[in-house]
Amino acid sequence: MITREWPMYRVVLENHQLLPLLPRFNLKLGFGEKSVDEVCRTHGVNTDFFLEIANAYLDELYVPEEGLALFSLSTMVDYITSTHSYFTDIALPVVEEKIFRLMAHSALSEREVNLVTDFFNDYKEDFMAHLSQEEEHILPYVVELERQSTQKEPDPDFIQKLQTYSIREFEKEHDRLETSLRHLSELIIKYLPPFDDLQLCHQVLNDLVALMKDLVDHADVEDKVLIPRVAELERKLLNRETTA
Numbered sequence: 403m404i405t406r407e408w409p410m411y412r413v414v415l416e417n418h419q420l421l422p423l424l425p426r427f428n429l430k431l432g433f434g435e436k437s438v439d440e441v442c443r444t445h446g447v448n449t450d451f452f453l454e455i456a457n458a459y460l461d462e463l464y465v466p467e468e469g470l471a472l473f474s475l476s477t478m479v480d481y482i483t484s485t486h487s488y489f490t491d492i493a494l495p496v497v498e499e500k501i502f503r504l505m506a507h508s509a510l511s512e513r514e515v516n517l518v519t520d521f522f523n524d525y526k527e528d529f530m531a532h533l534s535q536e537e538e539h540i541l542p543y544v545v546e547l548e549r550q551s552t553q554k555e556p557d558p559d560f561i562q563k564l565q566t567y568s569i570r571e572f573e574k575e576h577d578r579l580e581t582s583l584r585h586l587s588e589l590i591i592k593y594l595p596p597f598d599d600l601q602l603c604h605q606v607l608n609d610l611v612a613l614m615k616d617l618v619d620h621a622d623v624e625d626k627v628l629i630p631r632v633a634e635l636e637r638k639l640l641n642r643e644t645t646a
């Protein structure tokens with residue numbers, strides 16, 4: 403388990419999987435001998451929050467609930483938003499460019515190329531819709547809920563809304579974005595004829611695996627940490643107001 407005293411360079415050197423996490427915290431390479439805590443503090447990052455996210459990322463069995471409960475919901479919302487930006491600005495365009503390059507230099511029939519292209523484009527559309535729904539509706543709601551719960555007299559309209567809406571509704575329809583990527587990998591490994599550019603083909607498959615892992619981790623933060631904490635805050639605020 404990583405701790406605050408470790409030199410940051412060693413954390414990253416020994417755990418390459420953490421590389422995509424760095425831009426989400428606005429941390430840049432060139433750490434020198436600085437410890438995790440020093441690097442985080444220099445960049446205005448909450449060290450405990452960084453450690454919780456990094457340790458949960460490295461160990462699938464790590465239970466983040468307790469540690470993450472120490473942070474404000476808006477810290478979590480900021481992290482979720484910057485993870486979304488990483489997906490839309492870096493991870494997805496990179497794998498997309500490679501997939502299309504792989505198709506362009508392959509011996510695939512037009513029908514096969516269209517199959518992959520259509521599949522990827524449909525996926526991208528669903529992906530963007532998923533993220534927009536969270537950014538336009540869910541995350542602003544979470545920030546507002548946290549703000550209202552700090553008010554002595556919360557907005558009556560907000561309390562009224564709480565009586566008919568709960569984050570649990572979002573939970574029911576919160577779908578998993580990694581499943582379709584698995585199907586895409588299956589398509590390449592199982593059904594399509596082999597590609598001549600092996601190196602690029604393997605890069606695509608590796609990128610898909612990395613993105614799937616990242617998406618699982620992201621959904622876990624939303625499902626196992628954010629939603630239960632929001633539900634708890636909803637309950638507390640509602641109880642406080644109805645018994646007041």
Ligand SMILES: [Fe+2]
Nearest residue numbers: 482536620624
């Ligand atoms: Fe998300």
Ligand SMILES: [Fe+2]
Nearest residue numbers: 536576621624
């Ligand atoms: Fe999500």
